Amino acid sequence: MGRLGVGVAVGCATAACIVAAAMVGKRVRRRRKWRKMLKVLEELEESCATPVGRLKQVVDAMAVEMHAGLASEGGSKLKMLLTYVDKLPNGSEKGTYYALDLGGTNFRVLRVHLGGQRSAILGQDIERQPIPQHLMTSTSKDLFDFIASSLKDFIEKEGNFSEQPSPGRRELGFTFSFPVKQSSVSSGILMKWTKGFAIEDTIGRDVSECLQLAMSRKGLDVRVAALINDTVGTLALGHYNDEDTVAAVIIGTGTNACYLERADAIIKCQGLLTTSGGMVVNMEWGNFWSSHLPRTSYDIALDVASPNPNDQGFEKMISGMYLGDIVRRVLLRMSEEESDDFGPSSSKLAIPFILRTPLMAAMHEDDSLDLSEVAKILGEVLELPDVPVKVRKLVVKVCDVITRRAARLAAAGIIGILKKIGRDGSGGIASGKFRSDRPTRMRRTVVAIEGGLYTSYTLFREYLDEAMMEILGEEVSSHVILRVMEDGSGTGAALVAAANSPSEADRVPLQ
Numbered sequence: 001m002g003r004l005g006v007g008v009a010v011g012c013a014t015a016a017c018i019v020a021a022a023m024v025g026k027r028v029r030r031r032r033k034w035r036k037m038l039k040v041l042e043e044l045e046e047s048c049a050t051p052v053g054r055l056k057q058v059v060d061a062m063a064v065e066m067h068a069g070l071a072s073e074g075g076s077k078l079k080m081l082l083t084y085v086d087k088l089p090n091g092s093e094k095g096t097y098y099a100l101d102l103g104g105t106n107f108r109v110l111r112v113h114l115g116g117q118r119s120a121i122l123g124q125d126i127e128r129q130p131i132p133q134h135l136m137t138s139t140s141k142d143l144f145d146f147i148a149s150s151l152k153d154f155i156e157k158e159g160n161f162s163e164q165p166s167p168g169r170r171e172l173g174f175t176f177s178f179p180v181k182q183s184s185v186s187s188g189i190l191m192k193w194t195k196g197f198a199i200e201d202t203i204g205r206d207v208s209e210c211l212q213l214a215m216s217r218k219g220l221d222v223r224v225a226a227l228i229n230d231t232v233g234t235l236a237l238g239h240y241n242d243e244d245t246v247a248a249v250i251i252g253t254g255t256n257a258c259y260l261e262r263a264d265a266i267i268k269c270q271g272l273l274t275t276s277g278g279m280v281v282n283m284e285w286g287n288f289w290s291s292h293l294p295r296t297s298y299d300i301a302l303d304v305a306s307p308n309p310n311d312q313g314f315e316k317m318i319s320g321m322y323l324g325d326i327v328r329r330v331l332l333r334m335s336e337e338e339s340d341d342f343g344p345s346s347s348k349l350a351i352p353f354i355l356r357t358p359l360m361a362a363m364h365e366d367d368s369l370d371l372s373e374v375a376k377i378l379g380e381v382l383e384l385p386d387v388p389v390k391v392r393k394l395v396v397k398v399c400d401v402i403t404r405r406a407a408r409l410a411a412a413g414i415i416g417i418l419k420k421i422g423r424d425g426s427g428g429i430a431s432g433k434f435r436s437d438r439p440t441r442m443r444r445t446v447v448a449i450e451g452g453l454y455t456s457y458t459l460f461r462e463y464l465d466e467a468m469m470e471i472l473g474e475e476v477s478s479h480v481i482l483r484v485m486e487d488g489s490g491t492g493a494a495l496v497a498a499a500n501s502p503s504e505a506d507r508v509p510l511q
């Protein structure tokens with residue numbers, strides 16, 4: 001070999017070495033990045049951990065905060081609002097009643113026909129439509145005119161319904177699922193908006209009156225007979241179907257709960273007289289907070305960026321409005337560690353709320369071998385094409401961690417309510433002191449539950465049910481029934497309107 005040949009050979013070998021070294025270097029770098037990504041997951045799992053011991057601390061904290069919220073105005077982050085609902089429907093109601101349900105993603109108009117004599121609901125018509133986005137931040141008048149118009153259109157289509165409403169003024173229950181300070185069963189003032197609504201001029205106004213005025217503008221002769229929260233509607237339907245129903249929980253776009261309380265336990269309202277000795281209390285539990293809640297840096301960042309920082313802390317860890325976005329934040333963090341497989345610069349991962357919870361759930365529940373649904377959603381929604389299978393698995397795991405935490409915390413919240421009213425098998429709390437040493441005989445206890453997250457997201461539901469069993473133990477949990485009340489928030493409003501209508505002679509006290 002001549003000098004030239006040797007030179008070429010040496011050059012080629014060197015180049016080959018450089019290419020090989022570069023490839024090895026790239027592999028090493030990729031492995032390092034992959035390990036960093038796994039570390040993000042590991043840290044997430046750690047900070048979201050909800051062992052049963054921690055859940056029991058959340059149960060206790062919920063019961064204690066409920067007590068504090070009932071003791072004095074502003075005594076807790078739980079507002080524990082009076083609803084003035086002291087009689088729940090029990091099946092004796094008769095006639096045709098209307099309901100409007102405003103509180104989240106969808107708006108519903110309903111007509112419910114009741115036969116009385118403990119008959120089941122004879123018939124009902126429901127129309128659903130999404131709230132036009134611009135109305136959520138517009139003016140009171142725009143929003144209530146839209147609602148009244150929808151009701152008017154609905155009533156005008158009445159012809160196709162076999163049973164016509166009884167003559168006279170129509171009675172309506174209005175489900176308005178935002179924090180309201182009630183002054184009677186049919187009136188109340190909006191304290192603040194949540195769930196993305198922000199209409200300044202409604203705050204401090206009687207929402208029932210806003211609706212009544214809008215209906216008059218549209219020429220409708222309808223009376224708002226009840227102004228309630230979606231949880232109260234769900235409780236009403238639950239109680240209508242089963243008188244052992246003592247509480248109701250909503251887990252949909254937002255989350256909240258209500259329950260039956262003894263009037264004498266509502267200390268902040270001394271001398272509160274109710275015909276039944278009890279009253280439904282709207283907890284506004286979305287605002288619950290406890291240092292025992294497993295909070296992550298993602299939760300903190302989400303809260304800071306939200307229109308209501310330091311508010312609705314429990315809701316932000318649990319409800320459908322937020323779960324997808326917590327997952328998105330974790331994936332964004334991962335993509336910052338591993339931009340080769342995950343997160344090219346065109347990725348939409350940085351856009352808040354682009355990953356909606358139902359899509360997150362679809363990725364979580366993808367049972368195909370190659371996680372093709374995950375790939376499809378990552379590609380189409382987040383513009384992350386060709387994500388390798390091992391990364392798709394990681395994405396599923398992130399969805400699992402966030403959903404499992406949410407479901408288990410919701411279960412702890414429910415058991416907190418049961419503890420407060422002595423239905424958790426431990427004796428509850430009295431005068432702020434726990435009496436867990438004195439077990440009481442467990443009564444059959446039904447909790448009505450509604451909301452898309454619980455009803456449409458199977459894994460969420462399974463995690464929640466499993467945690468109920470873990471916290472309560474097998475024996476006690478066999479007496480606790482979670483019963484889905486489909487469209488309870490709306491149907492229940494019509495039922496409360498019926499129970500409070502002047503024509504309803506047969507008023508039925510609680511329990």
Ligand code: ADP
Pocket residue numbers: 103104105106251252253254319320321357358359361362450451452453456457
């Ligand atoms: P709202 O709370 O607006 O009254 P729903 O109770 O129907 O309405 O709940 C809707 C919410 O439930 C959605 O915002 C979404 O977050 C969640 N959701 C609905 N379907 C699913 C699903 N298949 N998987 C996961 N979450 C879902």
Ligand code: MG
Pocket residue numbers: 103104230252451489
């Ligand atoms: Mg709802």
